[in-house]
Amino acid sequence: MAEAHLVREARGIGPEAFEAFLGTREEPEWLRQARQEAWQILRETPKPGPDDEAWRRTDIRALSIEDLVTVMVGDGVTPPEEMRQIVERQDDLAGGLLLFDGQPALRWVDERLERRGLIFTDLLTAVREHQDQVAPYLDQVVRPGDGFFAAMNAAFWRNGIFLYVPRDLEIPLPLRAVIGLQGAPTDFSRILIVVEPGAQVTFIDERLADDAMGAAFHNGIVEIHLKENARLTYIALQNWGRYMWNFTHERASVDRDSTLDWVVVGMGAGVTKTFLEVDLVGRGATAYMSGVFFFDGQQHADYDTEQDHIAPHTKSDLLYKVALKDRARSVWQGMIRAHPGAQKTDAYQANRNLILSPHARADSIPGLEIMANDLRCTHGATVGQINEEELFYLMSRGLSRAVATRLIVEGFFAPVLDRIPVPDIRRQVDAIIHRKLGVPSEEEF
């Protein structure tokens, strides 16, 4: 048992580190092989720099890959009560899961659903106990070749979350997970979601760390397989501490007549670069991508989105709203791609930015790539400041400038927040917004 308390460390992504890493794993051969292949790709992929188109606006030269802790074994520490509370057994959830400093720290699932085949567990347990449901899907939607950080995660991921909803099972209440960090300097986790035909589920994932944690590093992958006639509502809250590096590759494959409702909330981290993509691979597939982002201080966040219409008669609708304060900076780069044969594509993308201080800056770069001829693709991007007439109107009713600003910011986000079907999350997001604005929260009306 003494071994369990051992913390072995290795840094970087070189052969010795990778060898040491594999030495800490007891995993089936197929997974070992997948890691080997990913690591080979990683070796051949240079760290992105300012010359790479996708990385032109996000400078990561200060990030030293050699110094990243890639190998870490330990039994962790007790997670803080606040993290436990979010996912503890409660009436309005169907299941909860906490990964803390890379270790599964809490898990429960409604037994009736579990008996009907629902799997909601940490990824290592899933590899051990549900290999047939994991192996065919891992590394299939986000591939190691998708980029430097995708390859790094595929080689070095330590644990993650696995959600599997069997055919025709409708989960009435949300499942909720927290990936929390406190002592681990790095996190290589991934989320794998498989929704079988006819199934329906709502999944909420929160990535959580305190500002006090200081510098840390997250490299995550999210893979979503949504099969025919299925429905997934996925709400992702990024609440990392403000000194973290945050890199993710996230992609959903949406099959025939399925609907993905994907809400991303970004409030934390120091430097973020995220790729969020949907592949509409089956006729009648629909994807809604909504985003609420509020950054302040020196936060920098760069979101790269892709709406890939591969099958005909597919629909996508993206609305990302960003508010920026102080010296915060955001980048949104969006691409709608209608592949050859994707007739009757109906695609929309909009990015709205609200700048709350003269030193904040937003770059908004929409894009279309059309290889079919019978479709409808539209986009809109705006960058604006608080309207003085609106402020005057609100202040004339006795609202201070601060409260008037709070109302305008809330109103700005409302159309997206209204898409979040869980009131609890809505309140939580409102509270973060108020904190960033420096005004107290009020009860909901």
Added chain:
Amino acid sequence: MEDALIIRDLHVRVEGKPVLRGVDLTVRKGEIHAMMGPNGSGKTTLAYVLMGHPAYSVDQGEVLWKGQNILELPPDERAHLGLFLAFQYPVAVPGVTVANFLRAALNERRKRLNPEDKGIPIPEFRKLLREKLALLGLEDSFAARYVNDGFSGGEKKRLEILQMAVLQPEMAILDETDSGLDIDGVRTVAEGINRIFNPNMGILLITHYQRILNYIKPHFVHVMYNGRVVASGGPELALELEEKGYEWLREQFAEQPTS
């Protein structure tokens, strides 16, 4: 003179151009004053300046209310002193519901009066709001809509009066509250104003047309032209204007050409 809004020799410039050129006016509580005049005479500027719009710079004069010159105060502090402006062109605030907006406004006021105040209890607020909605013939669902977002002209004007009903100001400036309304709309809005008006409140009703004065009986009528109040009288003055139009003002009060 605690009970009067006193405007003295008010000179205001907009983008460097003089718009008000020495306005004098006193409105007491319990009085309704109608301010009439052709377009461009400075009526809306007067309304904005009284409420503290940041785009207007005052060159000269003072506005006294509750014993102080309010021209230095930001708009929210003027509101807390009981001033209210019903806008000619109410501003849309997308994403903010009428109910949330009004509750925030009420709570701000309570907090200024008592920093310990925890805000109006929600059941009490709902009751108040329903009562005021009914007063103006509005459905409850009106409160769930976003402030002025996609409102018709009539709905916007009714929301202004709803806000006045909830906030219960002591001095209300109503800027062209009748403009853009059909005759039924004018009647509904006017009835609302009459129900809200009380002896502890003064109203400065700015209007281009006489027709709203068929429903709201002013105690005094003033005529503004070219940045000054050029005539004042009783309700009969409004009828006279209706008859003669505004042309005669041009002949009588036009700027003397300077050589």
